Amino acid sequence: METTYDNSSLKLKKEFPEAEDFLPLNGTDYVELYVANAKQAAHFYQAAFGFQPLAYSGLETGVKDRSSYVLVQDKIRIVLTSPLTKGGPINEHIDKHGDGIKNVALWVDDAAKSYEETTKRGAESTFAPKTIEDENGKAVLSAIRTYGETNHIFVERSAYDGPFLPGYTTWNPEYKPASVGLKYIDHMVGNVGWNEMNKWVEFYAKVMGFAQLISFDDKDISTDYTALMSKVMTNGNGRIKFPINEPAEGKKKSQIEEYIDFYNGAGVQHVALATDNIIETVTQMTERGVEFLRVPDVYYADVLDRVGKIDEDLEPLKKLGILIDRDDEGYLLQIFTKPVGDRPTLFFEIIQRKGATSFGKGNFKALFEAIEREQESRGTL
Template sequence: MRTSIATVSLSGSLTEKLTAAARAGFDGVEIFENDLLAAPLTPEEVRARCADLGLSIDLYQPMRDMEAVPADVFARNLRRARAKFALMNRLGTDTVLVCSSVSPLAVDDDALAAEQLARLADLAQDFGIRVAYEALAWGRHVSTYDHAWHIVQSAGHPALGTCLDSFHILSRGSDPKGIEDIPGEKIFFLQLADAPPLAMDVLQWSRHHRCFPGQGGFDVAGLVRHVLHTGYSGPLSLEVFNDVFRQAEAGPTAVDAHRSLLVLKETVGLTTPPAPVVPTGVAFAELVTADAEPVSAVLAALGFARTARHRGKPVDLWEQGEARVLVNTAGAVRRDGTRLAAIGLESPDPAAAARRAEAFLAPVLPRRRAPEDAPLDAVAAPDGTELFFCATDRPARPDWRADFADTGHTPRETGVRRIDHLALTQPWHHYDEATLFHRGVLGLHGQESVDVADPYGLLRSRAVTNADGSVRIALTVGAAPSDDTVHAQHVALATDDVVAAARRFTEAGGRLLPIPANYYDDLAARYEFAEGELETYRALGILYDEDAYGVFRHCYTHTVGRVFFELVQRDGGHRGYGAVNAPVRLAAQHTAR
C-alpha cells in the first residue's frame, strides 16, 4: 500500500518538504494550500518537481466552509472552487479535501449540505476531480465520520466520497468499527495521526499536539484495520500538526514519519519485514571523553577495574560483575566533556537485529576495524547514540571482548552486579521519534511518559524495556532546545545492598551527591523505617521509593562531564526508576554544579 505525507507535517519551504519526503521513501504527498501559496514555483513547476522526485500529488487541501450555506454564499463558493479545480489540473492531482464547515453562516440542514456537496461534485467532475468530504472534530454541525458519510450517501454523487482522519475520529471517542459499513470505493482518502492523551480543547489538541502513529495513545492500527476491511486501496497518508515538527529539520522528521508507517503496516499485516530481535541484556556502556582520569577515578571507587585495553584503539574496558564500561579517548573534544556515546546490546541474533534496524530506516554505521576485530553490527539511534548488537559469552559467535588485551587487573568487590538501566537525554525534537525507534526497531516496550519538575523547567521521561527488565533505557527530554546540553546522562548500576555499595564507594574516595535534609524529614512523615535506617540514608544521600511491587533505594555519584552513575537496589520486583525523587536529585545536581 502506498504511503503519503501532508506537506503541513514538515518544516521548511515547499521544495524542502518535497525533497525530504522523497528522500525518506514516501510515494506521494498531500499539498497543503498554504505551502503552495507561499511557494515561488508555479503549479506546473511543482508538478514537475514532484515527478522528478518520484512523488505523486495525492491530495490538494483543504477547501473550507463550502456546504449548508445561504445561496449567495454558495455561489461564491462555487466560483472559488472552479478556480481551485483549474489549479489542481495544473498540479496534476485529482482529489480535493473538503472539511465540514465551521462557518457561523452554516445551517444545521443535512439535506442542504448533501445538495450543495452534490453540486460541488458536479463541478469537480467536469475537471476530472473527486471531492473527499471530511468531518472535522470541531465542525459546526458535522463533527463525526458517520454523520459525514450519511451526507455523502444522501448526495449520491459518483465524484463525492469521504475522507477519514484518525485524529478526528479517535479524539472524539467515536467507535471506528462503523467504518466497515462504508464501501471502500467511497473512502476517497485516509489521513493518519496519533496524539498523546490530553484534556484540552480538541481544536488546540489537533493543531499543536498530533504525532505520528505509534507515538501517542490512539489505537491508530485498530482504525486502519477497519478501513482495510472495507476494501480501501488508497494511500496511507500522514497529516500531523505539531509545533515541534514544524521547527525541526524536515529530513529527519520525514524519516521518522515514514518509519511510523512502516511499523504501522507491519502491525496491521500489510508487510512482513525482518522480525524484531529483542535485546536480552546490556553488554556495555561506552563513554567518550578527552580526559579519562576523572571518570576512571569514579569507576575505580565504584570497584571497577581496568581489565583490558583495545588492541588498536585508545579504549579501556572497565568491569565489575556483569557491568562493563568502555572509556574511549579517541576523537573526543575536551569542551564536550564525558558523554555516553554508545551502548552494546546483547542480542540472540546480531545480524538479524541489524537487518531489522536497517529495514526500519536506522542508519547503519560504518566501522573502522582491523581484520582481526570482531565484526560488530552497529546502527545510530535518533539522538546519535551508537547501538552495537553483541553476542557475549557465546562460542558460536564472535565475542567483542576478543578485541581487547587483558591487563591482569581484578575488580574490587563492591556489590555492583550489572547495569540496571541507562538514561539518555534526547534532543528536544527527537523525543517521540526515540520512543518509536526503540519500540519499532528494537522491539522494546514503552512505559508511560512522566513529567518531572526541574528547578529551571520541566522534564519528560519515558522508559523502554524488554520483558524481564534486563534492558532498561530511560529517554528524557527537557522543555526547550537548551536543555539538550544542561541535563546529564547516567549509568545506573544494580546492587543487592546499596548501603554497603555506597559506603565502599565513599571509603574509596568517591563523592556521592548530597541530598537536602528536608527530603529525609519528608520521608519520615511518609514511611516507617527501622531504627537508624533513615539516619543511614541521610548520611549517605540514599533516596527511597515504593511501588506496588517493591522498594527502590538509590544514590548518585557526582557528575563528570555530562555523565554520572547511580547505585540502585530493587527489592520485591520494583519496576520504577525513582521518578518521585527526580526533582530532589535535579535540584541537588544544580546546586552541586
C-alpha cells in the first residue's frame, strides 16, 4: 500500500506571505462524494482512474444508514458514500444534486482550533469538534459550511493509525487494477451563482486566511457566446488552491449556468489531479474508457509558437488532446474529462506542471469552445 500521509506534525514553508494562514492546513485529507450506488462507483474509479481499495464502512462495521468505500492513489483519497435507507440528508442531496462532492476534508494539526478560528470569523458550523476512536486510536473532526451544501471537514489524525478513520475497516478485494500515475490534488474549482464570487473570495480570505493568487475576468475567459469570471484562492503553503467561478453575461448559457441548473445550486465543478507523466496517465485512462474533451487539431498548428520549446513530442499530445500553456515560471500540460455522471456537472482535470504555477489561461478559449460544443449537443447552450 502506498503511503498517503505522515502522522508527524508538518512545518511547511509559507509560499504566499500575504495569506494569514492562522489554521494552518497541511493538505487535502480526502474528498467525499455522495453517490447513488457507492459500490458501483468504487468499481468505476478503480477501473477507469486507477484508484486502489483502502477502507470500508457500512452494515458490516455497525453503520446502519450508509455505506462508504475509500479509495487511494498516492496522496489522493476519495470517499464514495451511499444511503442504505429511504429519506434522510444523503438521499436528499443525491435527489437534488445527483452524484456530487459533499465534503472537502482538510488535514490539520488541531481540528478544535481550526473550528474555533473559522467560526469566530463568521463560518457557519456543520458540526462542533468531536473525537472518534477505535482499537487503532482516535481522531478529531470538526466541520464548517461553504458554498452551496459543501462542507469543509477539519481532520486531526496524529493519534490514529488505522486504515482511514475510526469506524472503517480495511477493504481488500481481489480486484485491484493498476494505478494510472495520479499523485495529488492540485486544485478544486467551485461554481457559485451570479454575483457570488466575491462573497466566497472574501470568505476564504477572512474566515480561512487564504490569499488571492490570481483573477480572471470575462475578457480572459470568454468566447463569442459565453463567459465566466474566476478568482483563485490559496492557503499559505500553497497545498490548497480553490478557484471560485461565477457566470458572466454572454449571448448564450455558460458552462457555469448549465452546472448550476443541473446541480441545483453552487458546488464543486471539478477536481484537478496531478501526474508526473500526463501522456502515460491519459493514455491509460483513455484505454480504460474515460472520455476527454477534445479541441480541434488546428489548436496544435501554432501552439509551440505561443508556448515555446517543451520537453515532450507534440504528436502524442495532439493525439490525446492534451493542452499546453506557459507562464513566467515554466509550462503546464492539462486535459479535462467529460462529466463523469449523466448530469453535466462534476468532471476532472489531469494536469502536469513543468514549473508553471498558473492555470492554463492561454487554453481558456479553445477549452470553452470545446465545452460549448458539448453543451450544444445536449441542447443546453
